Amino acid sequence: MMHPALDLVVAALEKIRETxxxxxxxxxxxxxxxxxxxxxxREMLASVRERVRGCTxxxxxxxxxxxxxxxxxxxxxxxxxxxxxxxxDEDKQGEPFVGRAGQLLTKILKAMGFAREDVYIANILKxxxxxxxxxxxxxxxxxxxxxxxxxxLVEQIDxxxxxxxxxxxxxxxxxxxxxxxxxxELRGRWHSYNETPLMIxxxxxxxxxxxxxxxxxxxxxxxxxxLERLGKPISEKQRSFFT
Ligand code: SF4
Numbered sequence: 001m002m003h004p005a006l007d008l009v010v011a012a013l014e015k016i017r018e019t020x021x022x023x024x025x026x027x028x029x030x031x032x033x034x035x036x037x038x039x040x041x042r043e044m045l046a047s048v049r050e051r052v053r054g055c056t057x058x059x060x061x062x063x064x065x066x067x068x069x070x071x072x073x074x075x076x077x078x079x080x081x082x083x084x085x086x087x088x089d090e091d092k093q094g095e096p097f098v099g100r101a102g103q104l105l106t107k108i109l110k111a112m113g114f115a116r117e118d119v120y121i122a123n124i125l126k127x128x129x130x131x132x133x134x135x136x137x138x139x140x141x142x143x144x145x146x147x148x149x150x151x152x153l154v155e156q157i158d159x160x161x162x163x164x165x166x167x168x169x170x171x172x173x174x175x176x177x178x179x180x181x182x183x184x185e186l187r188g189r190w191h192s193y194n195e196t197p198l199m200i201x202x203x204x205x206x207x208x209x210x211x212x213x214x215x216x217x218x219x220x221x222x223x224x225x226x227l228e229r230l231g232k233p234i235s236e237k238q239r240s241f242f243t
Pocket of ligand 1: 052055056057058059061062068125126127145148149
């Protein structure tokens with residue numbers, strides 16, 4: 001959670017910003033002063049990142065991780081994508097969604113008209129779920145691990161305050177909302193997280209396992225809904241992808 005005093009400052013800033021075009025000069029001066037006093041989103045995120053970097057709340061994960069994987073993208077992003085946990089590639093590079101599934105997410109973003117730097121990408125868990133020595137692949141985070149790490153994600157969402165959240169896969173949904181469900185039930189329609197619209201779609205890793213155009217189309221239709229919600233222009237070519 002943000003410090004209550006910061007909440008007040010940010011609320012005051014927003015109130016003044018809403019009316020600043022027509023506000024008297026004194027109000028605009030107050031806005032400028034508040035902007036000087038209030039730490040920016042970037043600084044607030046950096047402070048959470050520092051706490052995550054030293055976090056040992058899950059002793060087993062703190063021991064096994066190469067590094068924590070906090071999040072990447074614009075602090076002013078309109079869309080925030082949420083996955084479940086770092087895999088081996090992310091643990092090595094310290095950035096979420098950089099492996100094969102991440103590269104597919106980057107392609108999806110490009111098709112939507114965004115670069116990775118335009119959005120914000122984070123996971124429920126900031127440490128890679130540990131694997132038995134000598135074994136390959138990744139495992140899903142446990143509910144207990146997600147519950148322990150979730151407050152950091154909540155802080156990220158509170159600071160970035162995106163217009164739309166996108167949860168990638170059922171595990172991410174469980175971590176965020178505490179709700180278990182199948183993707184068949186969950187995806188393709190709007191949900192809500194603390195009054196922020198939440199779209200649920202398949203994790204890109206699912207699309208790597210299921211290459212059928214029909215599955216790609218489902219994810220794409222979810223992303224079209226996101227673009228519509230944000231009021232972004234959608235070309236005919238974009239509308240017809242994977243049909
Ligand atoms: S998973 Fe999250 S809560 Fe657990 S040690 Fe890593 S940063 Fe801390």
